[in-house]
Amino acid sequence: MITRFTIAERQASLVLLLLMTLAGLAMAAAGAGDAMGVHGFIVLFASLGLIFVVGGALYDPAPTEDRSRAYYDDPIKVGIVLAMIWAVIAMGVGDWVAWMLAFPDLRFDGAWSGFGRMRPVHTTGIIFGFGGNALIATSFHVMQRTCRARLAGQIAPWFVILGYNLFVVMAVTGYMMGVTQSKEYAEAEWYADIWLVIVWVVYFVLYLRTLARRNEPHIYVANWYYMAFILVVAVLHIVNNLAVPASFTAAKSYSLFSGVQDAMTQWWYGHNAVAFFLTSGFLGMLYYYLPKRANRPIYSYRLSILSFWGITFFYIWVGSHHLHYTALPHWVQTLGMTFSVMLLVPSWASAGNALMTLNGAWHKVRDDATLRFMFVAAVFYGLSTFEGSFLAIRPVNSLSHYTDWTVAHVHAGAMGWVALITFGAIYAAVPMIWRRETMYSWKMVEWHFWLALAGTLIYVFAMWNSGIVQGLMWRTYTEGGTLRYSFLDTMIAMHPYYIARGIGGLLFLAGAVIGFINIWMTIRAVGSDSKVLDVPTESEAGEPAVPVAE
């Protein structure tokens, strides 16, 4: 991979890595005795390792071909493998904490292994590790193919992929050491947050520069969504993480916001992380891999426009529905509720557009598990957006809030929509990128599909039941006007559902492990005819050629 760098690029990478090594050393020295010191060593060893990789190839021959005529797929390969590694780790942790809720002794008395620390390891590992890597990798793939242009930059894509993973590693290791900002889905502390801002700005600039050098007159819908994802996540991340470090040598900061403003900022962030990270980005994925795999035109361009702007405009208003019946002023809650209901139509328009695109390709949905992953994902997208708007209505929320119904809703979206579309996209992308005719085993894709679907259904139905039982028990009064059930009673009632949830999660995890093995075997397999697939190439490096205009 380094051989695709010019000598000057290798030198520039070395300088960059040396700077990072120094930063790591400074963090390790200044933060000694604190989690920051441990993170310093992680930065130090990560950049030292890369210095050996780059330095070892420093004097290898420089590339002789015109690189701009070929696509740049190496960073995508690494991104996909990293996404699958995070999937297995974070789903594993998720299922572990699911069992821990049913059998608390499973924490094995470690301070690092308590539910409060392992739960954010699961959420960050899944959302940012699995989801984020998959988004970055597929966005590199989709933007090159639909712009008919090579990624703008040789170092930047690596910086984005590796730097982003460094952020995720700092985040999850920090949680295990007790580091947290106490903001859900934004637990990582200030220096990790600043690092993510740097990485994300490079990502945004890379995206814009690639779009600017596109050879297509129009920008494809998928790129609108990826673009919205990158831009809005940057805004959300920066604003919600505004904080004053308690010390520059330790991992502790104080948020710039307090009280109900803090809560509102957090859920403006939190819900739009769902909107622009877990929805927009993955819709970008859907809009490329689904029509590509089904070999059908998108059902309606007009519907694409309507749903894109509807989703982008309405989502940003609805965060306050996380704070119904709290200290948040009533009028903010009304706005959050009504905008959530209006949001339903553009959301369903997206799901409908995807499903109608499959008209004429239903036999493929039946036969091809990869396309079926994407089809079921679109169905779950429709279901969970309906559920989301429904739960945002205040009286409904008064039953569902703080119960496992919320957990069911999140996982219908996270497992049914986000993970399934990602697996579909990865199964579609892996043969293209590694230039194989098919995946190593289609049977393993089938197994993965059915395990994932069964796991999702068991999980979601268990949590629906648990949540509704819990919500109803909480609000049951005796004739004398006292509460009928104690908290303990509700815990006992939820126990069987928690076991069912653990089983559902285990099936889902087993599917992901099978997927990982299948992808690994596909990578290791020798392509039958490595020149013809995806985009034909004459490139010595095996990089697919950018097709020239007809």
Place this chain on the structure above:
Amino acid sequence: MSVKERDPLTGHQTTGHEWNGITELNTPVPTAIWWFILVSHVYAVIAWILLPAWPGINDYTKGILGVDQRAQVERQVTDLRQSRAEWRGRIAALPVAEIRADPDLAGMVAEAGPALFGDNCAACHGISGRGGPGYPSLVDDAWLWGGDPEAVMETLRVGINSDHPDTRYAEMLAFDGLLSRDEIRIVADYVQSLSGLDTAAAPDRLAEGEEMFLDNCSSCHGEDATGNIDLGAPNLTDDHWIYGGDDKAIFTTILNGRQGWMPAWEDRLDTADRKLLTAYLEQLKEAAQ
């Protein structure tokens, strides 16, 4: 490039754009979508008219229903208080024996007791009040501070070793240093023998233990070792053990001492709640027997 084609399946034209083989149809937005948009927006506008919704510079639109969540909550809390006031007033006023005798009130205790006990007591004493290691059973006859309703009410009010000014206070000394470990083992054997447990200790060893017991322990536990409820000193002649009655547990108790802790409930539960719990405890006791 920009060549519009007709999709044979749907009959719709493409937009004429193509990206890596992907094309788009120019299908009009289905009418149903416009209807759904209309319905959801009408719903939103109606909600804005009825409810507090849009902010201005200094204020916000109040909505024609005049709803306010704070006022709603206050009204609900007041209503609920009122609905409970009558029977709770009687529970607060009457002695526990009369509450138990009154079928209506006894019914209320049976109905409201489990949740109150479950949320406040069960975490330590267990959902059926049987206790566990370190936490006394509330349904047997062994009481540290007395088991009649007045004593239980007082323990609930002030707690044990709590931060309440009137707290009940008790401490079992740590004898580490006061007695040698061998001596502690001898006393432990004697204490075990008091409850009729088979200690397998020789009679002269027990006699030695008795002597040490009288010198060191009897001031609190009494010469006959039946305890003292004024001091919160447990009866050692029965078979009820908070921290365990085996060799090791008794040895540890004497070596390191004990000081159990129970919170004071005066600030958290009012008189009616505490009395209700006391009456519920009697019901739990009956259920356990």
